Amino acid sequence: MSRSNRDYALLGRDAKLAEEIGLVSAQWYHTEIPRSEMKALMKRSDGPAIRDTIILFGVMLAAVSGGIALWPSWWSLPFWAVYGVMYASAMDSRWHECGHGSAFKTRWMNDALYQVACFCMLRNPVTWRWSHTRHHTDTIVVGHDPEIIAMRPADVARLLINVFGVYELIGNGRTTLQLIAGYMPETVKTFVPESERSKAFLIARIWAVIYLSVAALAIWMGSILPFMVIGLPIFYGSWHMVMTGVMQHLGLAENVLDHRLNSRTVYINPVSRFIYWNMNYHVEHHMFPMVPYHALPKLHEVVKHDMPPAHGSIFSAYAEIIPALRKQFQNPDWFVKRSLPGTAKPYRPEFHGDLEPGQPTPGIGGYPLATAAE
Amino acid sequence: MPWINACATDDIDEEDVIRFDHGDTSYALYHSPDGDFFCTAGFCTHEKVHLADGLVMDYLIECPKHNGQFDYRTGEARRAPVCVNLRTFPVKVEAGRVMVDLP
Numbered sequence A: 001m002s003r004s005n006r007d008y009a010l011l012g013r014d015a016k017l018a019e020e021i022g023l024v025s026a027q028w029y030h031t032e033i034p035r036s037e038m039k040a041l042m043k044r045s046d047g048p049a050i051r052d053t054i055i056l057f058g059v060m061l062a063a064v065s066g067g068i069a070l071w072p073s074w075w076s077l078p079f080w081a082v083y084g085v086m087y088a089s090a091m092d093s094r095w096h097e098c099g100h101g102s103a104f105k106t107r108w109m110n111d112a113l114y115q116v117a118c119f120c121m122l123r124n125p126v127t128w129r130w131s132h133t134r135h136h137t138d139t140i141v142v143g144h145d146p147e148i149i150a151m152r153p154a155d156v157a158r159l160l161i162n163v164f165g166v167y168e169l170i171g172n173g174r175t176t177l178q179l180i181a182g183y184m185p186e187t188v189k190t191f192v193p194e195s196e197r198s199k200a201f202l203i204a205r206i207w208a209v210i211y212l213s214v215a216a217l218a219i220w221m222g223s224i225l226p227f228m229v230i231g232l233p234i235f236y237g238s239w240h241m242v243m244t245g246v247m248q249h250l251g252l253a254e255n256v257l258d259h260r261l262n263s264r265t266v267y268i269n270p271v272s273r274f275i276y277w278n279m280n281y282h283v284e285h286h287m288f289p290m291v292p293y294h295a296l297p298k299l300h301e302v303v304k305h306d307m308p309p310a311h312g313s314i315f316s317a318y319a320e321i322i323p324a325l326r327k328q329f330q331n332p333d334w335f336v337k338r339s340l341p342g343t344a345k346p347y348r349p350e351f352h353g354d355l356e357p358g359q360p361t362p363g364i365g366g367y368p369l370a371t372a373a374e
Numbered sequence B: 001m002p003w004i005n006a007c008a009t010d011d012i013d014e015e016d017v018i019r020f021d022h023g024d025t026s027y028a029l030y031h032s033p034d035g036d037f038f039c040t041a042g043f044c045t046h047e048k049v050h051l052a053d054g055l056v057m058d059y060l061i062e063c064p065k066h067n068g069q070f071d072y073r074t075g076e077a078r079r080a081p082v083c084v085n086l087r088t089f090p091v092k093v094e095a096g097r098v099m100v101d102l103p
């Protein structure tokens, strides 16, 4: 097995190399779409997100009521299962879409749902907004993208444990405590501008008051029930977010400037699409972040002639991801290069170099180590 | 500086934006929903991205890269991740042409 030849640290060796070869804040490949068509796709409306938000909160309210009513009986379990997924997975996609500001047309609605979603996910609304901004600028660029969830080779134990939201909770819990204390790590400062930092501290402190109130209630009741409603759902409801999140980029290319090479579109069932708010159209979302979630299926139809074929199911996506992760243990430069249909514009070297699976990846300083025996 | 004859008024749809290059600089020209015209710098102040690929909503231009927003009448940055205001340039309409006063 080889050790990693990559330095994923945000201020590390490969961060500098990626910058030197022009991978940072670069121009990315875009499928051409006539302006009139693009404008229609980008058009904002409140209707779909209001409908979905009413359904989401309705389901959450019903599920949490059932869970509380039947607590502590095992019969409460299915109610918590539903509540948890809505709290810790559906809120992930609401955080995402509202962070882009495209879910609703009306700004305060975006902002309000964004704050609620951030609270549920324990993601500071300021630091996470800016880290996601960086993820869109430098998608899967080693040393620059703070949202790479599996390094090469993957830490499998970490991926599995995170099905229970453990690292999500530990990471965000630690950040929240740091921000409460008025401290922001240097790596986070690389993507959060000075003018925004005080807001991050303020929100962390407001959350501290809420969590302390929940703790006081739990002590007074002599029960963990209040934490079943607030906080613990991250443990028992993150699995859907992880299942869909893993499909976004894992096993695909790093350090390229064409989202068709580093992102994955997968057809999934309608319930998961509701929870994930259509982010299964992930190549499309990255190429055109202006298009709201409800228009992504339409966008997919418009651009699919220029994309690698979408995976037909979650199972098909994992059938690609798991062997790729295994191969990356032998050679971290391995990735899946999906072939394009005849109607697509070919992958262009000016967007990613002549990148081939298993060959040294541009902007990675340590590739001679990749195949060296341990 | 003389006024630059940038385009015809009907080159820009209402509530839309086009790119206008002059010399080696890029600008964005806007046609507001109530028929007025405006001009700003062509690139977002967050990263070097053409605003003309973005979306005009009333008096806001939303950047296509990270959805930052500016008021294109004043150049004011209105939504993160944009924090730095956009430069604006005077515009007048003469005989169906959009004229811009560029530096």
Ligand code: FES
Pocket (backbone or CB within 6 Å): B044, B045, B046, B047, B048, B049, B063, B064, B065, B066, B067, B068, B069, B081, B082
């Ligand atoms: S480049 Fe315009 S908002 Fe980031």
